[in-house]
Amino acid sequence: MNDEAVVRVLLVDDQELIRSGLRRILRRRSGFDVVAECGDGADVPDALASAEVDVVLMDLRMKHVDGIEATRRLRAADGPPVLVLTTFDDDEMLSGALRAGAAGFVLKDTPSDDLLRAVRTVAAGDSWLDPSITGRVLATYRSAPAAVPPPALDSLTARELEVLGAIGRGLSNGEIARALNISELTVKSHVGRIFTKLDLRDRAAAVVCAFETGLVSAG
Numbered sequence: 511m512n513d514e515a516v517v518r519v520l521l522v523d524d525q526e527l528i529r530s531g532l533r534r535i536l537r538r539r540s541g542f543d544v545v546a547e548c549g550d551g552a553d554v555p556d557a558l559a560s561a562e563v564d565v566v567l568m569d570l571r572m573k574h575v576d577g578i579e580a581t582r583r584l585r586a587a588d589g590p591p592v593l594v595l596t597t598f599d600d601d602e603m604l605s606g607a608l609r610a611g612a613a614g615f616v617l618k619d620t621p622s623d624d625l626l627r628a629v630r631t632v633a634a635g636d637s638w639l640d641p642s643i644t645g646r647v648l649a650t651y652r653s654a655p656a657a658v659p660p661p662a663l664d665s666l667t668a669r670e671l672e673v674l675g676a677i678g679r680g681l682s683n684g685e686i687a688r689a690l691n692i693s694e695l696t697v698k699s700h701v702g703r704i705f706t707k708l709d710l711r712d713r714a715a716a717v718v719c720a721f722e723t724g725l726v727s728a729g
Contacts, residue, residue, distance in 0.1 A: 515541065516538065516541055516542065516543050517541060517542045517543070517564050517565060517629060517630055517633045518542075518543050518545045518561070518562055518563050518564045518565075519536055519542055519543065519544050519545065519563070519564070519565055519566075519567055519629060520544075520545065520546045520547065520548075520554070520557055520558065520561070520563045520565075520566045520567065520590075521533070521536075521544055521546075521547035521548075521567050522547070522548055522549075522550075522551060522553075522554060522557075522566060522567065522568045522569055522572075522577070522580065523547075523549065523567075523568075523569035523572075523595065524549045524550060524569060524571075524572045524573060525549075525569075526549075528569070528595075528618070529547050529549075532544070532567065532625075533547075535622045535625060535626065536567075536626070536629065540626060541626075541630070542626070542629065542630075545561040545562065545563060546558070546560055546561040546563065549572070550572045550573060550574045550575055551568075551572050551574070551575030551576055551577060551579060551580025551583075552574045552575040552580075554566070554575075554580050554583070554584060555583075555587075558584075558589060558590070563589075563590045564590055564633040565590055565591055565592075565593055565629055565632050565633040566584065566589070566590055566591070566592045566593070567593050567595060567629065568580060568581060568592050568593065568594050568595060568607075568612070569594075569595050570594060570595070570596055570603045570604070570607060571603070576603075577594060577603075577607060578603060578606045578607050578610050579610070581594070581607055581610040581611055581612050582610040582611065584611075585610065585611030585711075586611075590633075591613040591632050591633065591635070591712070592607075592611065592612045592613055592632075593612070593613060593614050593615070593616060593628055593629060593632040593638060594607045594612045594614070594615040594616070595615075595616060595617075595618050596615050596616070596617060596618065597617070597618055608714060608718055611711065611712075611715075612714065613632045613636075613637050613638070613712055613713070613714045614628065614631075614632050614637045614638035614639050614640075614714055615638070615639060615640055616628045616638060616640050617640050620640065628640075635712065635713070636682070636713050637712065637713035637714035637716075637717055639680065639714070639717060661708040661709065661710075661719060661723070663708075663723055663725065665707045665708070666704065666707060666708075669690075669700060670700050670703060670704050670707075671725065672690060673686055673690070673697060673700040673701060673704060674704050674716060674719070674720050674725060675720060675725050675726055676689060676690070677701070677704075677713060677716045677717055677720060678716070678717050678719075678720025678721060678725055678726035679720075679726055680717070683697045683698055683701065701713075701716075704716060
C-alpha cells in the first residue's frame with residue numbers, strides 16, 4: 511500500500527443495502543476509505559481505473575459477472591488483492607474463488623471488528639480464511655478437479671515444511687515465530703523461499719497448497 515494509515519477499499523456487491531452497511535463499518539476514522547464501489551463484477555475494471563485501491567471486497571453472486579470471474583480477471587491483470595464476502599453455505603463458490611486467486615473470504619455476518627482485521631490483513635498481503643468454514647471449503651476445493659496438480663514438496667527443507675504447515679493452519683508470521691522459537695524475520699525468509707520454490711502467488715495459495723498436498727488436514 512502507498513498509504514499505511516488508510517486502507518483504500520473497492521466495494522463490489524449488487525445489493526445497495528449491503529454496500530451501505532459496509533460503508534458504515536469501513537469509516538475513515540477507523541483507518542479505511544471506501545474509494546469506489548460497483549454493483550457487478552463487470553464494472554470492476556472501470557472502478558479500478560477511477561481510484562487507487564488497496565483491497566477489493568467482493569461479493570460472489572452477481573447478475574452479469576460473478577465474483578469468481580471478476581476475481582480471475584482482476585488477478586490476471588495483476589490487480590489488488592480480493593477479499594470475498596460470502597454466506598455460510600457458499601462452499602463450492604468459495605473454493606472456485608480461491609482457485610481464481612482470492613486472498614481470502616469472510617462471512618457477511620462476521621462481527622465488524624473481524625471484518626476490519628480481515629480487510630487490513632488482506633491489504634497487507636496476507637490471507638484471511640474464516641476459520642468457521644475453512645475446513646469445509648478446502649475439502650470442497652480438494653474434491654474438485656484441479657487445473658494443475660499441486661506442487662511437490664520435495665524441494666522444501668524440513669523447516670520450510672514446518673512453516674508451510676503453520677501457514678496452512680492459519681498462523682501469522684509472528685505466531686509461527688513464537689511456535690518455532692525463531693525470529694519473525696527468519697519466518698519471512700522461509701515464507702519467501704516457499705513461495706519461490708512452489709511458485710505460489712500469495713499466502714492464500716500457500717494455505718491451499720498445504721491442504722492439497724495433505725500437509726494439513728481439512729478436518
